Structure formats: structure tokens, C-alpha cells
Amino acid sequence: AIAVLSVVVHHAFPDALPGGFVGVDIFFVISGYLITTLVRDALDEGRFSLADFYARRARRILPALLVVMGAALVAGWFVQTALQYSMLGKTAAAAAMFVANFSLWQDANYFAWTSRSAVLLHLWSLSVEEQFYIFWPLILAALAAFPRLVVPATLAIVGASFFYGLEAAQVDQSRAFYWLPSRLWELGVGGVLALLRLRSDSISAPLSFAASLLGLCIILVSLFALNGSMLFPGFVALAPTAGAALVIAAGPHNWIARRVLGNPIAIFFGIISYPLYLWHWPLLSLAHAMDRADPWIVRAALVAASVPLAWATYRFVEIPVRLRRRISPQALAAGLVLVGAAAGGVHLADGLPSRSFAADPRSVFLDHYVDVQKRGLAQAYRPECDFYDEAAKRAREAIAASCLPNAAGKNWLLWGDSHAQALSAGLRSILPEGVSLAQVATSGCPPGLADFPGAPANHFCSRSNSFARDLIAKGGVDRLILAQAEGHEEVDWSAFAAFARRHGVRSIVLVGPAPQWLPSLPRILVDHHWARPEDVFISEGLKASVLAADATLARRRAQSADMTYVSLIGGLCGAQGCRARLDAPGPYNLMTVDYGHLSPEGSLFVARTILRGALDAREHRDGYRGAALGQSLD
Numbered sequence: 081a082i083a084v085l086s087v088v089v090h091h092a093f094p095d096a097l098p099g100g101f102v103g104v105d106i107f108f109v110i111s112g113y114l115i116t117t118l119v120r121d122a123l124d125e126g127r128f129s130l131a132d133f134y135a136r137r138a139r140r141i142l143p144a145l146l147v148v149m150g151a152a153l154v155a156g157w158f159v160q161t162a163l164q165y166s167m168l169g170k171t172a173a174a175a176a177m178f179v180a181n182f183s184l185w186q187d188a189n190y191f192a193w194t195s196r197s198a199v200l201l202h203l204w205s206l207s208v209e210e211q212f213y214i215f216w217p218l219i220l221a222a223l224a225a226f227p228r229l230v231v232p233a234t235l236a237i238v239g240a241s242f243f244y245g246l247e248a249a250q251v252d253q254s255r256a257f258y259w260l261p262s263r264l265w266e267l268g269v270g271g272v273l274a275l276l277r278l279r280s281d282s283i284s285a286p287l288s289f290a291a292s293l294l295g296l297c298i299i300l301v302s303l304f305a306l307n308g309s310m311l312f313p314g315f316v317a318l319a320p321t322a323g324a325a326l327v328i329a330a331g332p333h334n335w336i337a338r339r340v341l342g343n344p345i346a347i348f349f350g351i352i353s354y355p356l357y358l359w360h361w362p363l364l365s366l367a368h369a370m371d372r373a374d375p376w377i378v379r380a381a382l383v384a385a386s387v388p389l390a391w392a393t394y395r396f397v398e399i400p401v402r403l404r405r406r407i408s409p410q411a412l413a414a415g416l417v418l419v420g421a422a423a424g425g426v427h428l429a430d431g432l433p434s435r436s437f438a439a440d441p442r443s444v445f446l447d448h449y450v451d452v453q454k455r456g457l458a459q460a461y462r463p464e465c466d467f468y469d470e471a472a473k474r475a476r477e478a479i480a481a482s483c484l485p486n487a488a489g490k491n492w493l494l495w496g497d498s499h500a501q502a503l504s505a506g507l508r509s510i511l512p513e514g515v516s517l518a519q520v521a522t523s524g525c526p527p528g529l530a531d532f533p534g535a536p537a538n539h540f541c542s543r544s545n546s547f548a549r550d551l552i553a554k555g556g557v558d559r560l561i562l563a564q565a566e567g568h569e570e571v572d573w574s575a576f577a578a579f580a581r582r583h584g585v586r587s588i589v590l591v592g593p594a595p596q597w598l599p600s601l602p603r604i605l606v607d608h609h610w611a612r613p614e615d616v617f618i619s620e621g622l623k624a625s626v627l628a629a630d631a632t633l634a635r636r637r638a639q640s641a642d643m644t645y646v647s648l649i650g651g652l653c654g655a656q657g658c659r660a661r662l663d664a665p666g667p668y669n670l671m672t673v674d675y676g677h678l679s680p681e682g683s684l685f686v687a688r689t690i691l692r693g694a695l696d697a698r699e700h701r702d703g704y705r706g707a708a709l710g711q712s713l714d
Contacts, residue, residue: 081341081349083107083324086303087202088360088386092379099306101190102320104205105266105313106299109324111209112216112270119217120274123224130217135409137213140354142412143401144393145206148358149175149419152199153426155362159370161443162431163450164197169426171200176420178210185258185473191308193599193675194453197369202361204258211260212267231275234268241265249314250539252474256313263313266321273328288334295326296336311539355398356390363389368599442606445667449602452673460505460680461498465519467544475540479520479547485556486516492559495548498523500563502678503591506687507561510695518557520548526564529575552583559587559695565676566593569629569636577642588643589695592630594686595649595658596623596676605660605670613666619657623676627653644694651690 083106090100122128149172156168167187174183181204188195195201219237223230245262248255256262283291302320310316330337340346349356363382400406426432437443457463465483467476485491492515494500494507500521508517525541527548551557560580562573568590577588597604597618604621630649637645652659652671662669662681671682678686 081346084353108266109270112267116271116274138409139402162433162438166431172423180207181258238268292330292336298323352390355393360386461501467540485518496563506683563591597621617656618660646694
């Protein structure tokens, strides 16, 4: 119950329970314990059969899964754009083959805002468990001939998986999050508990209570203290895993197990936990895709609706199939093949763009900007200057030589995250003659004077910032331009200025955040301004915290002598809101391609209307010598 409710609340209200995603880690420990117990007992009694084990797993997993996948495909037909429906088909087909985690690793960062429209995102964990079910019984059966080696061998597997996960997270956090090899240790911890054959009657009542209380406290702290910005899984994943292990090891007879975890409400949610997990996310995701997930009361209503859906699935689907065995495993497997084939057809047909909803100009408009994000930004953003290779899904050892300072002339260095990348095209269009733009900008990695918080030294963010600092320390950078998505007000920018000045940088410029819209500017235009192309300035959906942070920074740095602060919001926003459209024929004339990343045309507009004047003023103020700003690269 705690595991499933943690995930549900986190998905609906991530700010209220930032670490609720670790409910999946708790699931893994429980699952490893239960599955290992089943296999262990069957082996002990000489009745273990792989065919019987897989048949029982099919009856447990497939009935509810087929219902939810089928419902999602039907709902997507009516409410999803072509790209969204194609993504749904791809994920459903992968889930039918038990590899949804690999598909999502390629397509969706679990913690990214854009992943909220991935209707079957949550099936990644089910695929991890299914892969575990396939090979774990084989390992236990092979080890059964060597009883003394069972626990040591299992511990070795757990240790190897844990350290692999630590290493994988440094190279590709998304892979470490989604892949079984880096998650196996959590399932294995539960398995070790089962193999140790701990007897609850052999543990004293005070010790059982203390272990259960400690485990529950660790879980609760994890739910509120952890968040998606941390390197996860990693060392921090030990907390929820250890908490779950302690609760299981404490046994069922202590007061916490009986009164807290064994109360009727907890038992009810435990019984419907699997269908509740399956139902809640598609409801929230489809509402998000239609921009109907706000206000909070809507999300609360959707979560509430998922409870009777889960109960009905348990009562009318799971009980008849799993407990009364009215449908054979072979029939369930055939159903899985049919649903998977239908889903694969949807994906291969590019989401069936001829559907009335997909063919609507508004849907085409939304898909256009999704496609721009995936394939239309390379020339403007220069991904070769990013220490994370999105195509290969791994950290880079080095960035391209074209990103480095030019030894033969003057250099500006652009340092930051993907929002710094968004400025690149515009800055290159206003470079003075004889000046080159070096760039070290890694998505998700704001500039820092120390290693990325919580990340090892070879994490791509730490690597990116270390490389930028080394470039500055080597000399040859005349102007440093810093930019990041948000959080500017929490950074000691004077320390950046002092570091840069110490190494010969004559001009330091901090570019403030661009306006940000939630859920995205294209979505807001479709929902509120589609019929009014003359609406250039828009206020709906503006992220107030970003506007407030910009105002704070502008006040703080107004009289700063160590660096220039350039307020993009000050130049793009007014009483009517912030500029959303460019002065160009529509409809593809937006300032940003998503919630806040500048479009290539938006970058040029910002550079020529805001950055040029600010940099020119700073140039005269510093006595910086160079050709006058204003030469275009068009």
C-alpha cells in the first residue's frame, strides 16, 4: 500500500511528495522477496516447474495489463496527436514483449516534464520485473544443487548489480534508471531476505518493533527528502531499499505490521495495488496531453477515479482469471500478441495521422514543435558542444574541436545548460569580426565552480563544468557568457566573476532566464489563442517563479561592477504578458519550441533586440576593444 500510494501521489502532486517515485524501489524489494520465496519453497518440496511458474506469472500480470493497454490505445485514438499516438503504440508494443524499459530509455527521461504525455511510461518497472521473472528462477534452480552457495552467490549478484548501477549512472543516468542490471540489486535484496529464511518468531518483540519502525521512518524520510534532481539510482537508492528490507525482516507480528501496515485501509490498497498502479498514470497522462491536468482538483479527481477502476479490474478481471482460472495462460499470451501487434501497427503507421483528431491543424501544429525539439535544433544549439550524447545515450569523453576557443583571435565563451545552447545561434549572428564563439553547454547542467552536486567527478555535468573552468584557466577567453534555465538567484555569481577575472576574462555577462510557460507555449497557443494570431504577448501559463527570480536578480545586479546582467524577461515581457510570437507569418512563429527553450528564430530575435545592446554597452564600459557589434552572419 505504501509503495503504490507513494507513486500515485508523486505522479499527481510531485511537489507534495518529491521522492514518491521510490515507491517503485519498495515494490522491487517486495517482489524479489515474494518471488524468491515462491521458488525457494517449490524447490524445497521438489515440485518446482518453470512452466507452472510462468503460467502463474501470466495469470497475475497479463489480465489487468491487457485491459489497461487496450483502453489506452482506444483512448489515444480520440485524444492524441499523430506523434503522441505513435509513441503510445511503440511503448505498448514494447511492453507486450517485456522490453518497455528499453524503449522508454531511448525516448523518455522519466523525470522530464515532457514525459508526462507518455501514457505508458510507468510500464518500465513492469518490464524490469518481467525480465527478472524470466531468469531469476533459472539462477535459483541452478544454485539449488549447491545449498551452501545460494546465499553467497545471491549476495555477489546483488553487489555486482549495485556497483554496476553506480558506474552506469555516471555515464548514462537514464540507462541506470531503466535497465534491469542496475536495478537487479533491489530485487535481489528481497531475494536474499527470503533465502535467509528469517523466522519472525525467532526475533524478539522489541527488536521486531524497532526494525519495523526504523524501516518505516527511513521510507518516509526518503519520500520527502529525495527528488528527481538527484543522481538516481545511486547511493541514495539504498535508503528506500534498506527501509523496505527492514520492514520485511521485522516480520508480520509487531504492532506496526498489525496496526499500521495491516489495517483494513492499507490491506484494501495492497489488494488493488497492481491495477491501481496500472490505471492511475494513463488517466493523468492523457489529461496532461490534453492540457486538462490542472488545476490540482482535476488531478485529485483522476486519482480518485483510478481507485474504483482498480477495484473493478481486481474484482471482474483478476479474480476470474487468476483465482478462478477461467482463461488459460495460452489465451492470455495470444491476447498479448494481438494487443502488441495492434500497438506495433499504430507505431509503424506513424500514429495514423489521417484520424480526425490527428489531422486537425492544431494537432499538426503541436506535432511540428515536438518534431523541432527532436530534429530541428542541431544547427542552432550545437549538440556537439554538449558532454552528453543524446543519440548514443551516454556521456562524451570530449566535445568537438569546433567548440573550443580559437587560438588565433578573440573568443567569447558560452557556458551553461540547454538554455545556454538556445542562445548560441543568436550570439553567433552578432559576433564582431575576428571573434569566435566557444561553447561548453550541456543539457541539464547549469554552470558551476565545483563538481555537479551529488554527482561523481566523471558525471557528464561535472565533466562539462570542469572542462569550462579549465578553458577559462588556460586563458584566451575575452568574454564569458553564462546562462541556465532557472535558479539564478541561488548562485553566487560574484564568485564566477572573481574566478573569470583572475584568469584574464575582461567581460562577464550573466543572461537571465527566458520566459517559461507551463505546460508549454505551443499547448497554450492551441488552447487559448489559436483563433487570435494577432496575440503576440501572452500571459496564460507563465511561470511566476521565473519572473520573480528575474526581478530579484535585476535588482541585485543593477549596480554590479563585476558583471553585466541581461534580463531577457525585461526585454520580452510587459503588462500584457511575454512575447510568444515573432513578427513573421504564422503559425510556426513561436519564440520557444516547448516550455522555454528559444526557437532558432527566437534566439536570433533575442540576440538582435536585447543581447546586442547590452553587450555593446558593456563593451564601451569595459573599454573592450573589438569591431563594433552588429555584423550579421545571415
